[in-house]
Amino acid sequence: xxxxxxxxxxxxxxxxxxxxxxxxxxxxxxxxxxxxxxxxxxxxxxxxxxxxxxxxxxxxxxxxxxxxxxxxxxxxxxxxxxxxxxxxxxxxxxxxxxxxxxxxxxxxxxxxxxxxxxxxxxxxxxxxxxxxxxxxxxxxxxxxxxxxxxxxxxxxxxxxxxxxxxxxxxxxxxxxxxxxxxxxxxxxxxxxxxxxxxxxxxxxxxxxxxxxxxxxxxxxxxxxxxxxxxxxxxxxxxxxxxxxxxxxxxxxxxxxxxxxxxxxxxxxxxxxxxxxxxxxxxxxxxxxxxxxxxxxxxxxxxxxxxxxxxxxxxxxxxxxxxxxxxxxx
Numbered sequence: 062x063x064x065x066x067x068x069x070x071x072x073x074x075x076x077x078x079x080x081x082x083x084x085x086x087x088x089x090x091x092x093x094x095x096x097x098x099x100x101x102x103x104x105x106x107x108x109x110x111x112x113x114x115x116x117x118x119x120x121x122x123x124x125x126x127x128x129x130x131x132x133x134x135x136x137x138x139x140x141x142x143x144x145x146x147x148x149x150x151x152x153x154x155x156x157x158x159x160x161x162x163x164x165x166x167x168x169x170x171x172x173x174x175x176x177x178x179x180x181x182x183x184x185x186x187x188x189x190x191x192x193x194x195x196x197x198x199x200x201x202x203x204x205x206x207x208x209x210x211x212x213x214x215x216x217x218x219x220x221x222x223x224x225x226x227x228x229x230x231x232x233x234x235x236x237x238x239x240x241x242x243x244x245x246x247x248x249x250x251x252x253x254x255x256x257x258x259x260x261x262x263x264x265x266x267x268x269x270x271x272x273x274x275x276x277x278x279x280x281x282x283x284x285x286x287x288x289x290x291x292x293x294x295x296x297x298x299x300x301x302x303x304x305x306x307x308x309x310x311x312x313x314x315x316x317x318x319x320x321x322x323x324x325x326x327x328x329x330x331x332x333x334x335x336x337x338x339x340x341x342x343x344x345x346x347x348x349x350x351x352x353x354x355x356x357x358x359x360x361x362x363x364x365x366x367x368x369x370x371x372x373x374x375x376x377x378x379x380x381x382x383x384x385x386x387x388x389x390x
Contacts, residue, residue, distance in 0.1 A: 123154025210237020
């Protein structure tokens with residue numbers, strides 16, 4: 062099989078295409094033939110040894126796979142063979158085949174092709190967990206989504222709107238904001254053109270926003286924190302800007318607000334049944350046409366380095382996925 066391998070920690074251009082023996086599932090494992098793999102911000106960290114998970118070298122990055130189960134090991138139900146799935150793997154997905162365990166799999170909804178499925182699991186899983194379990198967002202509240210043109214940002218906009226929140230989308234370009242508008246945002250803020258706090262004050266006044274969803278980090282975080290309402294919740298989702306913000310914690314006292322961490326990968330590991338219930342709702346919304354994932358770009362597997370650089374440059378609207386050429390739909 063082909064795989065894009067990280068043989069030493071470094072930037073995206075250090076990934077190497079390699080021909081490797083096909084993996085063989087052992088007890089409790091399943092083999093997935095990969096149709097497509099989502100490209101996500103953690104992939105940019107894991108190849109540089111900066112992520113909390115550090116696989117043994119060499120390894121293929123890629124934690125969000127869509128494919129078909131082709132073989133199973135001892136103790137695994139044979140009915141999995143031939144089923145289209147989403148596999149949540151942490152790493153190993155930038156390859157034509159990947160080994161997984163049963164708890165890492167989600168059966169794909171009918172009609173969801175491989176490219177769409179590869180861009181679904183992580184962004185919707187993260188955003189659903191963030192807004193439902195961590196923020197406990199309710200209908201009628203205001204939700205500010207930073208980085209609203211990216212994969213997790215657009216998912217948060219969609220889910221927030223379905224919950225019944227008034228969604229304020231903030232992004233750096235008109236094109237990203239247009240995608241957020243189509244996803245259900247009520248208000249749009251281009252923070253490359255004006256200060257975030259000034260724009261928010263015009264929308265919510267002195268009341269502030271109830272929930273902030275921040276996958277970006279950097280300088281926007283404190284502005285958003287200062288714009289929260291009493292009992293507001295600021296969700297720390299990621300640091301796509303490359304900068305981990307540092308703030309004066311007395312702001313939380315003055316606002317009576319909470320800074321809440323979101324680590325969906327650990328949530329799924331520790332609370333699998335709850336996360337599977339989240340996906341039941343997400344798949345139901347998808348089947349009803351209420352979720353419309355945006356795959357802004359797809360590239361062949363061999364261009365994994367270019368894909369990671371595009372993600373780091375924040376030039377992608379929605380999700381970016383790598384395809385292997387396998388297509389069963």
